[in-house]
Amino acid sequence: MKLRRRIVVFIATPTHGNLGDQAIVYAQQAFFDRMGLGDSVFQITREQYYSTAERLAEIIRKTDLIVVDGGGNIGTLWPVENDKMIDIISRFKGNPIVVFPETAFFEASDEGDRTLQEVKRVYSAHSNLCISCRDEETFRLLKWAAPQARVMLMPDIVLSLNHASGKSPRKEVALLCLREDKEAVIEKQVRSVIAEAICHANLEIREISTVQAHLQPITRRTRDGAVKQILDDFRSASLVVTDRLHGLIFSAVTGTPCVVLDNVSGKVSAGYKWLEEIPNIFFCSKSDDIKLLVRAAVTQGPRRYSVDRRTDYYKMLQCEIERMLLG
Template identity: 25%
Template sequence: MGQIKKIIKNIIPNSAQKKLRIINSKYSKVKLNKTFDPIISELKSTKNQKRIILIGTAIYGNIGDHAISIAGTKFIKKEFPNVNLIEIPISLYEYKSDIINRNINQHDLIIINGGGYLGTLWETGQEISNSIIINNPNNRIIIFPQTMYYKEDSENLIKEHKKIIADHPNVSLIVRDKKSYDFVSEKEFEFKKVILTPDIVTYIDGNKYKNNKNKIIFVLRKDHEKVDYKKDIEELKSHFIELGYEEDDFEYTDSVVEGYYNLYNRDALVEEYLKMIGQASFVISDRLHGMILAAICGIPVIALDNVSNKVYGAYEWFSSFDYVLYFKDKNIYQKIDEINESKSSYNYDSSKFANKHQEIKKLVELEYNDLKI
């Protein structure tokens, strides 16, 4: 198969190859969406019931976003075991938003999946959030833990997004970092309620995946959120070599893989990734969930920030965890040495965030209980 791909690559012009990739991508999405027909059937058959509709869960190959989707559904199912939850993956909403919106009633509580897409970093996520809010003007809506970030000179876009919120009386927002929380206040977004909690993935306990194999795992971005840490990475590598690690002990990865995943096969994807992370002595990451997934496994992790500062925003929640470090901390190398020398086994304690998880529960409970059939 590899040889066939090479031959095709050599004989077909780049422009044609690009068109073929687009066609294949569209075909794969359409084919995959057929597997979601039962969701549409359930949405229609339970239309007269009181429900929570979770919209926008991941289908692409971002493992961190799948962890968000898993944590969000786990949270709702555990905290509200008697509630009828229907999950709408993001591409299903993109392709069938008309059908979905027609089958949502006023007694449905809509929860928009968490992530880092509010603002200008990831336009598709913001557009889908806008669509859900605009097309469901009579529903109570909660946006699960988010980062909000706008690039410079985005005042017109901020104004547009503010109006969408102002025109809907029942949209509440959960933000996962103080910078976003302050931004919402500073720009005077008129959300019904705004609360500050850590990322929803902190609800997951990953201690069982810890299986140290003396590896240094680098989880590094390749997209437009990346900051140039090339020099810093080389310094870190040199320091670990001084501590006795060898070049073969370094492993490089990203938390993005090829292909489409969904609520039917995502658990295995995330579990395999957690097992890989669990083999590390240290994880170094500029991805928010590179840091968080290491932290919930009790693996020492060094966080590097990204362009929107969301990694640092998440690190602030973990700053009291001895094994979670921020690269720009004072005495960072001394802290690395202390962890390395201690050979301690760390355990993630999710109870440290229990009061914040309860704030999310109270908000969902308040909105859901006020719904009338």
């Protein structure tokens, strides 16, 4: 802080083993690196934030930019994450805050209504807030909840990575990357159909998860290696079948053929809309289509990913960040 007029604070960054969340922070850092601001970024982990939040609010200057990680953090699906967002936005009311691309989901219940009203109360009270949204429903909700904020529609920030494709040899392996948590909607018989379709494609099945159990927290120092490893795993496969948003995204940026199914909140199908032009990625809305789509994806083979069609969205975010830093 003594060396720089302003700093960029990534606040409450994850240390858990969800590599989708870790890839988001990795891509955010790369985003600021490309802006020439990488050396101004200071990261505060979630644990550090919760233990020192009041002190941090005193130390961080009102001109410093607060960055909140993207993800599926707004609403009732993951209440702890929503509470974290509420706390940050209300605690740093005097700072410019940028929220990287988010998905919101509010259940149709009294609790969902109460949570949405609380989000509206806190977000609308902040005078210098920029929120990025990964889908049109989130965009519509947050435009209503925070009418004074700069609300933008854009892809997940991991799709801004343009260097993940490579020439690593592909193995005759299909990665099965399916959820086992409350976001999962795929029934047991559908999993059997998927396995049968993969066998017909003469590929070996390997189950993989984008959530890993780590004995040690993932830190800024170890994050790059963890993200690069999961990208290498996807890059080495001939096919991915997934119902995880970042399973889809990791497939896209590594050029790996993919058949994608939706999750309970619909964020996967919303994420696919940003990638519809990629010929080796197929969205499966009916289990009867799985065999056909697996065959089509394998036939298409690997493709090199390009961020070009998404560049204008990220430039819009860059311009807003520059405005907030200069304001």
